[in-house]
Amino acid sequence: MAGRPSRRDGTRGCGAAVDAQGAGGDRGRRRARGRGAGDGRLRPVPRVRSQRRAPLRDRRRHRPGRDPLRPHPPARRRRPRRPPAGQPPPRGRLVSQSRFVGIDLAWSDRNRTGLAVVDVDGRLLDSATVRTDAEIVGWVGDQGEVLVAAVDAPLIVPNAAGQRPGENEVQRSFGAYGAGPYPANRSRPWFDPPRGETLARAMGWSMDPARHGAPGEPVCIEVYPHPAMVALFELPTVLPYKSSRGRTPEARRDTFTTLVEHMETIEPLRLAENVRWLHLRAAVEGATRHMHLEAVEDEIDAVLCAHLAWLWHTSPDVLQVYGTFAEGYVVAPPPPTHAAGPRRARPVTPSVVLDVAPHGDLMQNAATAVEAAHLPEARSVTIELAVAPGLGPRLEVLVTEVLTGMRDALVPREVADIRARFDARVDGVRVTVAPRRGAPR
Secondary structure, three states: OOOOOOOOOOOOOHHHHHHHHHOOHHHHHHHHHHEOOOOOOEOOOOOOOOOOOOOHHHHHHOOOOOOOOOOOOOOOOOOOOOOOOOOOOOOOOOOOOEEEEEEEOOOOOOOOEEEEEEOOOOOEEEEEEEOOHHHHHHHHHOOOEEEEEEEOOOOOOOOOOOOOHHHHHHHHHHHHHOOOOOOOOOOOOOEOOEHHHHHHHHHOOEOOOOOOOEOOEOEEEEEOHHHHHHHHOOOOOOOOOOOOOOOOHHHHHHHHHHHHHHHOOOHHHOHHHOHHHHHHHHHHHOOOOHHHHHHHHHHHHHHHHHHHHHHHHHOHHHOEEEEEOOOEEEEEOOOOOOOOOOOOOOOOOOEEEEEOOOOOOHHHHHHHHHHHHOOOOOOOEEEEEEEOOOOOOHHHHHHHHHHHHHHHHHHHHOOOOHHHHHHHHEEEEEEEEOOOOOOOO
């Protein structure tokens, strides 16, 4: 078979390839590769990598329309690894499960405590009303990782009497607006120790106002909603929505409605989208008695506290600390710059003098005196008993009979039971020991 000799480097010539085709196809081509210069022996020929097939590392990253022989772009950056379970994420980065809690804490577990929680965007997620510490801990524990908790109750009360320095500062800044705080000291049993401090320690929250909350480092701060309302809503004076002497349910309902409308202007809360908030608003609009408003009062305050907790983490410059960590403090907005309105005059409590005859049937005499007194339709009445001197032991009996005699006179005024009746209608019973009218001195 004629053909050109193969080269020493193992590559075949053109003639060898042609002859191989005629000598039996593929097998002949493989034989021709290793045939020497007429010696008839087969020699191994190195395999030549085909240029038609890209290397494996190129084929892995090959995409349609891309030349596999061109340099490939650098690989994409890998996402950061998530921290192991139980390890907090890096500081300064909000995670989706971070929460900010507001607590309108009652001084005793016999009264209602309002709770609310917002997410990292400041949106209200849920709110509730509970009573015991166990209920508070359980509800807060179900909300996710708490970064900041804002509590409307004293946290740090080291003073044995008087006011804390922080309360004095709040009074100087917001007193003209009627937003002065209630003094807290250890002489009051409910502040020795404060319930807020006990709760913060049980939850593992720091109470240091120098901290603003971080994953794995939650903080609990003391807030006061009234100064916050004055500053955030630019109110000339506080909104009188709390139960107080001389305030009717109708007046409180109107004030509550004003408060609800103000709070709905806080855009991050997105209250109009929250089902629970819509229920609270409906309860306010349909309230006809004090108890209807008191059932939602703490929860509404807690929503504002939750907003303050969110601000403390995301925009701490809009709040400031009044007082110190060692002597007690309150977190509230800076002193307002808008003008304060005129102070509301306290309603004058009508006074009714009951002239009860001290002889005969005291029960009948008291009932007659009540009917003849023509009690006004006010919610608060001060009763003065004008009795003759020298009654001695009968004085206590007389007071009891007069109060019992008032029962029938006050029932038409839609007052529930006796004790609630006197709390709602009677500020106090003042016994004046003086001669009866017309009696000789």
